Amino acid sequence: MANWKMALRTDQAVSLARRLIRQRSIGVSPEVVLCPSFPALSAVQAAVSKTHLQLGAQDVSWTDRGALTGDVMPDDLRWNGCRYVIVGHSERRRYQAESNQTIGKKVTAALSHGLSPIVCVGETAEERRRRIHHHVVARQLEVILKSVPPARHGQHLLVAYEPIWAISPGGPAEPADAFEMAQVIRQALVDQYGGRVAGLVRILYGGSVSAANVRDFIDHQAIEGVLVGSESQQAETFIALLKALE
Numbered sequence: 001m002a003n004w005k006m007a008l009r010t011d012q013a014v015s016l017a018r019r020l021i022r023q024r025s026i027g028v029s030p031e032v033v034l035c036p037s038f039p040a041l042s043a044v045q046a047a048v049s050k051t052h053l054q055l056g057a058q059d060v061s062w063t064d065r066g067a068l069t070g071d072v073m074p075d076d077l078r079w080n081g082c083r084y085v086i087v088g089h090s091e092r093r094r095y096q097a098e099s100n101q102t103i104g105k106k107v108t109a110a111l112s113h114g115l116s117p118i119v120c121v122g123e124t125a126e127e128r129r130r131r132i133h134h135h136v137v138a139r140q141l142e143v144i145l146k147s148v149p150p151a152r153h154g155q156h157l158l159v160a161y162e163p164i165w166a167i168s169p170g171g172p173a174e175p176a177d178a179f180e181m182a183q184v185i186r187q188a189l190v191d192q193y194g195g196r197v198a199g200l201v202r203i204l205y206g207g208s209v210s211a212a213n214v215r216d217f218i219d220h221q222a223i224e225g226v227l228v229g230s231e232s233q234q235a236e237t238f239i240a241l242l243k244a245l246e
């Protein structure tokens with residue numbers, strides 16, 4: 001999952017997508033999802049259609065339509081070819097003051113329009129230092145998922161463990177810490193939905209993932225994918241990272 005954040009203009013996003021497409025095997029396995037900013041979605045979609053690359057957005061509105069200046073409706077993301085959407089990234093929590101309640105509504109809105117939400121959770125460095133990180137992350141998920149209808153949605157939901165201190169230029173987390181937190185997340189999902197549905201949810205890790213460390217995370221069964229920011233925003237580093245996964 002490539003989180004391009006606010007790093008690329010539309011023309012730059014399209015040319016990066018084209019560079020990736022030229023690497024023939026990319027996107028077949030593992031699945032590769034590009035998440036450009038809103039204005040770039042349709043142009044990147046045009047570039048990646050008929051390839052194995054998938055498209056995702058970086059945010060979505062919590063409701064279907066309305067007088068919400070600046071918001072983007074889930075239906076519009078689908079129309080623009082998105083299958084995924086990142087929800088509740090720590091940068092949105094921090095700079096847009098998004099609460100777990102709002103994030104829960106966004107997850108529900110995304111799911112009801114056939115989008116797969118990538119729900120981000122994670123603790124601050126201070127919360128880890130105080131050893132309350134298990135509680136903080138479990139609580140984030142509890143509040144977010146309280147309003148999200150369970151059962152049939154299990155296979156469409158993804159949860160990314162993104163410790164805030166590990167996002168570049170910090171991190172990365174120790175793989176063992178990421179695996180431990182993946183267990184905390186899995187247990188929170190079991191508590192919410194029961195074992196069968198919880199088993200369908202994919203858990204990702206994000207925070208300073210690079211070609212040099214990606215296998216340390218992905219080779220463990222607890223982590224089923226990675227959310228990559230800075231190293232996905234340039235062809236050389238992203239292609240190297242994807243090659244490390246082959």
Ligand code: PGA
Nearest residue numbers: 167168207208228229230
């Ligand atoms: P990073 O970002 O890979 O640059 O640390 C990850 C993210 O914020 O999703």
